[in-house]
Amino acid sequence: MSDALNLRIPGPTPVPADILEAVAHPMVNHRGREFAALISRVAERLKDWFQTSNDVLILSASGTGGLESAVVSTLSPGDKVLSVSIGAFGERFAAIADTYGGDVIPLQYEWGQAARAEDVRQALGEHPDVKAVLVTHNETSTGVTNPLEEIARVVRSQDPGARSQEPSRGSGRTDGGRSEPTPLLLVDAVSSLGAIPFEADGWGLDVVVTGSQKGWMVPPGLAFVSMSERAWQAYEQAKMPRFYLDLGRHRDALPKGQTPWTPAMSIFFGLDAALERMAEEGAERIFTRHASMGRMVREGVKALGLELLCQDERFASDTVTAIKCPEGIEVSALRNAMEDDYNVVLAGGQGKLQGKIFRIGHLGLVEEEDIRETMAALEQTLAKLGWTAGVRS
Numbered sequence: 001m002s003d004a005l006n007l008r009i010p011g012p013t014p015v016p017a018d019i020l021e022a023v024a025h026p027m028v029n030h031r032g033r034e035f036a037a038l039i040s041r042v043a044e045r046l047k048d049w050f051q052t053s054n055d056v057l058i059l060s061a062s063g064t065g066g067l068e069s070a071v072v073s074t075l076s077p078g079d080k081v082l083s084v085s086i087g088a089f090g091e092r093f094a095a096i097a098d099t100y101g102g103d104v105i106p107l108q109y110e111w112g113q114a115a116r117a118e119d120v121r122q123a124l125g126e127h128p129d130v131k132a133v134l135v136t137h138n139e140t141s142t143g144v145t146n147p148l149e150e151i152a153r154v155v156r157s158q159d160p161g162a163r164s165q166e167p168s169r170g171s172g173r174t175d176g177g178r179s180e181p182t183p184l185l186l187v188d189a190v191s192s193l194g195a196i197p198f199e200a201d202g203w204g205l206d207v208v209v210t211g212s213q214k215g216w217m218v219p220p221g222l223a224f225v226s227m228s229e230r231a232w233q234a235y236e237q238a239k240m241p242r243f244y245l246d247l248g249r250h251r252d253a254l255p256k257g258q259t260p261w262t263p264a265m266s267i268f269f270g271l272d273a274a275l276e277r278m279a280e281e282g283a284e285r286i287f288t289r290h291a292s293m294g295r296m297v298r299e300g301v302k303a304l305g306l307e308l309l310c311q312d313e314r315f316a317s318d319t320v321t322a323i324k325c326p327e328g329i330e331v332s333a334l335r336n337a338m339e340d341d342y343n344v345v346l347a348g349g350q351g352k353l354q355g356k357i358f359r360i361g362h363l364g365l366v367e368e369e370d371i372r373e374t375m376a377a378l379e380q381t382l383a384k385l386g387w388t389a390g391v392r393s
Contacts, residue, residue: 009347010140010191010219010320012213013364015270019217022133022273023266030265036257038042038268043254045275049193052200052226057250058271059223060264063190063211064150066223068096069245072208074231075341076239077101079131082183083108084115084151085257088141088350093134093188100240103133105130112322114223114315117150124158124183131234132184132206138192139352143322143359144310145196147189152203155185184234188340190214193321193362195290206231212267214320215290217364218274221264227251272288291361293371294318299319300362304382309357322349324356326387331358334381338343341384342377 007014015023028034039058040268046056059066071093075081081102083094086109098104107123109115117136124130133155138145184206192198193208195215205228212222227247235248249260278286298316301308301323309322319364325331331348335358338344347359360374382388 004343006342006344006370006373006377007112007156008360008362008370009345010166010214010359010361010363011211013215013217013361014366015217015219015367016277018268018277019273023219023270025266025269026306027265030263031258032385033257035265035268038272038301039254039259040257040261040375041390042268042271045279046224047226049198049278050200050224050226051198052208053201054201054226054228054252057225057227057247057254058259058263058268059225059245059250060221060259060261060267061223061245062220063093063188063209063214063223064096065245066190066209066211066225066291067093067188069225069242069247070209070222071102072100072238072240072242072245073227073247074184074186074207074234074235074238075100075102075132078103080105080127080129082120082127082130082133084120084133084135085109086113086115086136086142086144086362087111087139088353089138089139089188089190091351093136097134111116111351112144112309112311113150114144114310114312115146117147117154119231120151121154123300124155128158129180130183130369131315134186137198138189138196138317138319140320140359141322141353143317143320144175144315145192145317147315148205148212149199152185152205155183156204167371170293178244182230184231191317191319191363195286197287200226201228206234212271215286215363216271216274217277218270219267221267221269222370225250276343289366290318292319293366293368294321296368296371297321297360297362297375300371300378304375304379309353319361320347321360321362322357323360325358326382329385330386332356334358338377339386341381342373344374344377346374
């Protein structure tokens with residue numbers, strides 16, 4: 001058994017030694033020149049990964065806090081929101097909007113499937129007064145990556161002129177075809193950005209949220225958010241309650257090299273080191289590495305006779321793989337044995353998939369040796385539990 005922990009969950013991900021060392025940087029004045037230079041540097045570098053010309057705001061919060069900031073900074077109570085959900089985190093995004101008084105219209109899929117752009121088009125045709133569309137790019141709970149670029153193209157095609165010509169199917173509108181603004185597109189990119197190709201501006205995304213503990217290889221505690229000009233226009237009209245998560249406050253503080261509230265400074269230092277490390281590897285190599293790791297896991301899983309939750313591998317995630325647990329094997333027993341005997345830590349299922357699947361994370365700090373070690377441990381653990389090549393002995 002290796003002494004080193006092989007953390008194969010989809011976040012928090014392993015943190016490289018140089019980033020851990022950076023996290024231990026002594027505290028500085030968070031209103032002083034050193035921190036101002038730091039936040040300006042990392043915020044500018046993040047724009048390259050978001051592929052945006054807009055500011056990237058850095059919140060001391062988890063990814064969920066970033067998603068909440070996206071909702072409260074662009075919407076008002078009563079606004080219609082189309083929620084495109086393919087798993088637990090899609091449902092969480094919808095729950096945030098619902099909690100603040102949004103009128104949530106669910107577009108839900110069987111967990112393990114990807115959303116379809118044409119379904120989004122139909123839903124927007126039936127609800128032409130939708131103010132925002134919520135989409136999870138990479139659904140961590142199911143190991144599925146949505147075709148975000150296609151979905152975004154459909155949302156962007158809902159221009160006021162085109163929408164005013166369509167009949168309002170089932171919407172009950174009697175306003176003579178008054179045009180509605182194009183919906184905002186709010187994106188949960190927590191487990192995708194920094195690991196797989198992404199273009200905030202090129203795809204026409206309005207609000208994009210990610211978190212430090214995923215592909216960025218940094219401890220939890222920071223959320224990164226970009227806002228389009230359309231999103232800032234919506235911000236001026238938004239009436240949902242907001243204070244700590246008010247993105248306008250972060251926007252106004254950034255030119256001063258500050259955050260509106262006391263920042264999680266240690267993680268900022270780690271982020272600075274992480275972005276330098278990522279720049280040295282380069283985006284294309286990072287994307288290629290993650291694609292290779294995803295294929296390696298899926299092929300290894302199938303070679304063991306196990307079944308992937310995502311049946312259509314066109315949409316299989318390159319950052320996390322969800323596997324159906326074999327009949328007769330308890331997920332908890334499998335995970336405990338993997339950790340106790342081999343120091344390999346896997347994730348279980350979430351929500352209605354709890355006890356039915358286990359998940360292997362392969363994002364951030366991950367190389368082929370990590371995956372080989374994981375698959376060998378999985379094969380041996382299954383054999384110890386009495387299951388081999390698809391047959392329960």
